[in-house]
Amino acid sequence: MAKFSDIKGFVFDLDGVITDTSIFHSQAWHQVADKVGSPWSKKLEDGLKGISRMDSLEMILQAGNVQNKYTDEQKVQLATEKNDNYLKLVNKMTPANILPGIKDFLDSLKANGYLISLASASKNAPTVLSKLQLTDYFPKVVDPASLKKGKPDPEIYTKGAEMLNLDPSQCIGVEDAAAGIQAINGAGETSVGIGDKNILKEADVLFANTSEMTLDNIKKQMK
Numbered sequence: 001m002a003k004f005s006d007i008k009g010f011v012f013d014l015d016g017v018i019t020d021t022s023i024f025h026s027q028a029w030h031q032v033a034d035k036v037g038s039p040w041s042k043k044l045e046d047g048l049k050g051i052s053r054m055d056s057l058e059m060i061l062q063a064g065n066v067q068n069k070y071t072d073e074q075k076v077q078l079a080t081e082k083n084d085n086y087l088k089l090v091n092k093m094t095p096a097n098i099l100p101g102i103k104d105f106l107d108s109l110k111a112n113g114y115l116i117s118l119a120s121a122s123k124n125a126p127t128v129l130s131k132l133q134l135t136d137y138f139p140k141v142v143d144p145a146s147l148k149k150g151k152p153d154p155e156i157y158t159k160g161a162e163m164l165n166l167d168p169s170q171c172i173g174v175e176d177a178a179a180g181i182q183a184i185n186g187a188g189e190t191s192v193g194i195g196d197k198n199i200l201k202e203a204d205v206l207f208a209n210t211s212e213m214t215l216d217n218i219k220k221q222m223k
């Protein structure tokens with residue numbers, strides 16, 4: 001793990017770290033699972049975190065062993081329906097949906113001169129940031145449409161560091177998903193996990209929730 005004093009930038013996941021859209025994603029995917037007859041489970045729900053839209057759909061179809069029942073066109077239709085339902089939920093969001101402590105944490109990063117970028121798999125990330133009135137904190141956003149591979153591949157976190165003109169070893173990546181922690185570690189950044197230690201086993205630094213994430217607390221776990 002890098003030394004805290006080497007860190008110059010933070011690369012953030014969005015869903016589950018900045019705001020709890022993961023509940024909305026789950027709600028909208030659950031409807032798709034019911035429609036195609038796939039069983040919905042906590043394991044499937046957790047496994048979808050950080051996974052791109054079409055890969056998520058594929059996982060849901062596989063859970064019901066119905067992946068060969070749909071044409072590519074029908075799959076795009078299912079994913080579009082999910083996204084329309086998801087956006088209806090997102091449209092109701094306000095800054096009150098920012099997770100506890102995140103605004104203060106972002107302010108402390110700015111005040112201490114850290115660079116910030118966003119590495120969300122979501123094509124809706126700019127819309128969500130704007131609903132939360134956080135757009136100005138994230139001048140650099142990786143475009144998930146530009147990626148060859150989604151999380152757990154490191155590409156999105158590598159690009160997040162590149163956009164800040166930093167070496168990955170100078171960056172901390174923050175994630176709520178196992179696939180995301182794997183991506184951060186693969187990119188050679190220090191990983192901060194938010195959530196369950198049984199799921200985020202590979203995180204370098206772990207907090208149970210966002211309110212515990214402060215620069216001081218990160219420093220304590222990095223030494």
Ligand code: B16
Pocket residue numbers: 013014015016022025048049050051052053056083119120121122123124125177
């Ligand atoms: P969209 P993150 C991810 O965002 C979500 O965790 C995941 O559940 C979702 O399927 C993915 O974005 C794609 O989102 O359908 O909006 O493009 O956690 O990487 O910020």
Ligand code: MG
Pocket residue numbers: 013014015016017049050175176177180
């Ligand atoms: Mg996430």
